[in-house]
Amino acid sequence: MQTEKVVDHIVDWLKNYASQAGVEGFVVGVSGGIDSAVTSTLCAKTGLKVLCLEMPIHQSESQVNRALNHIDWLKSQYSQVHIVQINLTPVFDSLIAALPKVHKEEERFMSLANTRARLRMTTLYYFAALNKLLVAGTGNKVEDFGVGFFTKYGDGGVDLSPIADLLKTEVYEVANYLGIHKDIIDAPPTDGLWGDDRTDEDQIGASYPELEWAMQMDKENKTSTDFIGREQEVFKIYKHLNNANKHKMDPIPVCTIPKELINSL
Missing domain, CATH: 3.40.50.620 (HUPs)
Known part of the structure; x- marks a missing residue:
């Protein structure tokens, strides 16, 4: 860089x-x-x-x-x-x-x-x-x-x-x-946020370098079956959190009303 x-x-x-x-x-x-x-x-x-x-x-x-x-x-x-x-x-x-x-x-x-x-x-x-x-x-x-x-x-x-x-x-x-x-x-x-000594890694279960690796692997469309051992564990952690927290990372969903329901004339 x-x-x-x-x-x-x-x-x-x-x-x-x-x-x-x-x-x-x-x-x-x-x-x-x-x-x-x-x-x-x-x-x-x-x-x-x-x-x-x-x-x-x-x-x-x-x-x-x-x-x-x-x-x-x-x-x-x-x-x-x-x-x-x-x-x-x-x-x-x-x-x-x-x-x-x-x-x-x-x-x-x-x-x-x-x-x-x-x-x-x-x-x-x-x-x-x-x-x-x-x-x-x-x-x-x-x-x-x-x-x-x-x-x-x-x-x-x-x-x-x-x-x-x-x-x-x-x-x-x-x-x-x-x-x-x-x-x-x-x-x-x-x-x-917890008032104790827990770290991000304690909460997530993986270090930031590990998560960066998993993020790149996900970008390359890899799946957990492509890995074994610790790599598979980290990739599963990443995918679980990525999926569970989509509601934070994606735009707020808007319920779009069909035009025919509004323009009823």
Whole structure:
């Protein structure tokens, strides 16, 4: 990958999009992970206003520290970068207290994990509206178009997606080129929605390089019978998630009414 040219291309694309939209810049949720670190840095390189939101909800101290250190580094490099810290833990806890109890604990935990992402999305759009900014998404190609590893109307609720055509391994290349802190690059990827140390790989059952391989094999119309052992297992994981999460990755289905039912004269 021609990393420098890719970075320049994304930065130019961001500037042009913001100019056409008539906005002043971008708002980015910074989590302490590599995707949000790269996205916020690319936005900052435009020279436009960048508002970084740090929005913990029962977040681990290490994640919060990585996020704050990254934003401090960004601010030292780019004078138009600003930070707002919003502790959403009390909001989340109040919502849990108001919701009725359910017996299916596993499903409840998944629903509440997604609720965290949706609270953050709501907060991002609040500040975007106040400051005439666009919400920049932080999803990469594998998450957004491969396995659908994002929350619908949560971290999937954005105005534009600067790195959604980059594979996760390519995001790491960009991060190294941009000089992103090593502790962020070395940290195991996590969505940070569970309040514990589980990683993306723990949840998915496969690493990002494995998923990228499976994504390519699927593009070549391979099937699980073409593989054995771990490769077959990974391909099945990919296909299961790809199929199960189509509702996130495909456009919202619209019920089209036959013309004869409307034009009845």
